[in-house]
Amino acid sequence: MSYFSDIYEGIKTLLTGMSVTGKYFITSRKGAITQQYPDNRETLKMFDRFRGEVIMPHNEDNEHRCTGCQKCEIACPNGTIEIIWDRGIDEETGKKKKKIDQFVYHLSMCTMCGLCIDVCPTDAIEWGQNFENSVYDRTTLTRVLNEPNSKLMPGVED
Amino acid sequence: MILLSITENIHNWLFSVMPAEVASIVEMVLIAVVYLTVFAVAGLFLVLLERRVAAWFQLRIGPNRVGYQGLLQTMADAIKLLTKELVGTDRADKFLYNLAPYFVIITALMALAVIPFSQEFHAFDINIGIFFLIAISSIGVIGILLGGWSSNNKFAMIGAMRSGVQTISYELSVGLSLLTMVVITGTLQLSEIIEIQKSGWLIVQGHIPAVIAFMVFMISGTAETNRAPFDMVEAESELGAGFHTEYSGMKFAYFFLAEFINMFIIAAIAATVFFGGWLSPFGITESIPELGVFWFLIKTMVLVFLMMWFRWTFPRLRVDQLLTLEWKYLLPINLVNIVLMAVLVWLNLTIRL
Ligand code: SF4
Numbered sequence: 001m002s003y004f005s006d007i008y009e010g011i012k013t014l015l016t017g018m019s020v021t022g023k024y025f026i027t028s029r030k031g032a033i034t035q036q037y038p039d040n041r042e043t044l045k046m047f048d049r050f051r052g053e054v055i056m057p058h059n060e061d062n063e064h065r066c067t068g069c070q071k072c073e074i075a076c077p078n079g080t081i082e083i084i085w086d087r088g089i090d091e092e093t094g095k096k097k098k099k100i101d102q103f104v105y106h107l108s109m110c111t112m113c114g115l116c117i118d119v120c121p122t123d124a125i126e127w128g129q130n131f132e133n134s135v136y137d138r139t140t141l142t143r144v145l146n147e148p149n150s151k152l153m154p155g156v157e158d
Numbered sequence: 159m160i161l162l163s164i165t166e167n168i169h170n171w172l173f174s175v176m177p178a179e180v181a182s183i184v185e186m187v188l189i190a191v192v193y194l195t196v197f198a199v200a201g202l203f204l205v206l207l208e209r210r211v212a213a214w215f216q217l218r219i220g221p222n223r224v225g226y227q228g229l230l231q232t233m234a235d236a237i238k239l240l241t242k243e244l245v246g247t248d249r250a251d252k253f254l255y256n257l258a259p260y261f262v263i264i265t266a267l268m269a270l271a272v273i274p275f276s277q278e279f280h281a282f283d284i285n286i287g288i289f290f291l292i293a294i295s296s297i298g299v300i301g302i303l304l305g306g307w308s309s310n311n312k313f314a315m316i317g318a319m320r321s322g323v324q325t326i327s328y329e330l331s332v333g334l335s336l337l338t339m340v341v342i343t344g345t346l347q348l349s350e351i352i353e354i355q356k357s358g359w360l361i362v363q364g365h366i367p368a369v370i371a372f373m374v375f376m377i378s379g380t381a382e383t384n385r386a387p388f389d390m391v392e393a394e395s396e397l398g399a400g401f402h403t404e405y406s407g408m409k410f411a412y413f414f415l416a417e418f419i420n421m422f423i424i425a426a427i428a429a430t431v432f433f434g435g436w437l438s439p440f441g442i443t444e445s446i447p448e449l450g451v452f453w454f455l456i457k458t459m460v461l462v463f464l465m466m467w468f469r470w471t472f473p474r475l476r477v478d479q480l481l482t483l484e485w486k487y488l489l490p491i492n493l494v495n496i497v498l499m500a501v502l503v504w505l506n507l508t509i510r511l
């Protein structure tokens with residue numbers, strides 16, 4: 001008797017499947033996932049979890065959160081990050097202290113694995129959503145992430 | 159009517175300027191050329207339709223750049239394919255290899271000849287219409303077998319063998335489900351089948367067995383055209399492109415076009431046999447016979463859409479599942495159905511309006 005119930009089940013499940021795709025077909029105009037990219041370049045907003053490049057956000061006083069601990073440099077499997085650091089005098093305490101001179105990031109070598117961002121103890125770096133990274137000269141892909149004359153945000157190290 | 163008077167004029171003119179035998183041959187050639195151009199273009203637009211419909215099913219947009227809403231996309235593709243080099247394999251059986259695509263496309267176009275598009279637009283109205291359709295549609299598989307065999311490629315070979323298994327099995331169901339309807343009509347001639355449906359479409363006249371026959375026909379018809387979920391012949395993820403792996407350029411385009419024309423044919427047969435062909439629903443436009451083509455195309459397109467819907471919903475079957483479906487389910491159901499229909503006709507239980 002399972003012969004007929006098999007047929008019934010079969011038809012029922014097929015119809016369920018067709019109703020799902022049928023619904024998609026009707027609503028596809030509103031819900032299309034395709035972005036018509038160069039046309040909507042102005043309004044296109046990449047989603048939050050998109051991994052475009054590593055950036056270092058600065059606040060309005062040109063301060064970043066990077067202490068120069070070099071953990072990201074060690075964590076990176078590709079040697080993408082190079083931290084050029086220096087010892088400088090801290091203004092408040094007067095002691096000698098490590099601080100970054102240049103945070104060099106070779107975008108061309110980055111695999112977007114995210115280890116550097118996970119490992120950073122002070123959340124100094126994060127994902128940027130820019131994806132238009134094609135260039136004619138690859139030296140432009142080597143970037144210095146900290147802005148010129150920027151300094152460490154006070155209180156980050158505590 | 160205007161079309162009819164034009165063809166009438168051409169006919170008279172041809173017979174006036176040359177002897178009757180030559181004139182009729184010229185006429186046949188002319189009709190063939192018209193059919194070829196119309197259906198090559200129609201096939202291209204079916205490809206476009208398929209791509210847009212597929213895109214909508216998958217929440218995409220689909221080709222919309224070439225021409226208004228991408229209307230010229232497949233034309234451009236065809237022109238691109240025409241200019242491509244025809245690459246063949248080493249040690250392929252050149253003669254059969256080159257012959258195969260023509261087998262497929264010619265049988266597809268031959269089947270179109272007997273399909274009545276409207277009362278007048280009907281190239282070849284033979285008294286064995288349905289029989290001819292069943293016969294012709296199974297010749298196409300020879301082209302697929304030849305193509306797979308001769309291209310000296312294991313994927314093509316496996317695809318061709320699968321196609322043999324599949325078409326031979328499902329041919330039975332296509333034939334039997336159409337025979338179920340022939341039990342009602344009592345004729346194989348397509349124009350008469352439509353004539354009979356003036357007192358109700360066959361799917362209404364035959365009610366339960368007709369609906370079952372229609373379902374069986376749609377399933378096995380989809381299998382006949384080697385479309386998903388029965389596309390084991392091509393099975394991109396398993397066999398590259400199956401039997402046409404080694405074909406390129408225009409020969410590939412022939413296979414591709416034939417698939418879409420076959421899909422159109424299956425839908426057209428279903429529309430003719432089950433849904434009254436060019437008859438309007440409830441005879442609302444009976445006074446305007448020009449609308450026949452319109453109704454016919456609407457019905458066919460709805461069924462084509464149904465087949466596209468199948469394709470973009472169901473996953474591909476395994477070979478053993480395919481054979482189980484045919485030999486354990488469709489065929490016995492079909493045989494019982496044909497008896498049921500015979501009893502129905504015998505006891506006069508069909509619904510006639
Ligand atoms: S995302 Fe990975 S590869 Fe890129 S800089 Fe960070 S650790 Fe290196």
Ligand code: SF4
Binds near residue numbers: 070122
């Ligand atoms: S970015 Fe983070 S991990 Fe890397 S050096 Fe600066 S503080 Fe350390």
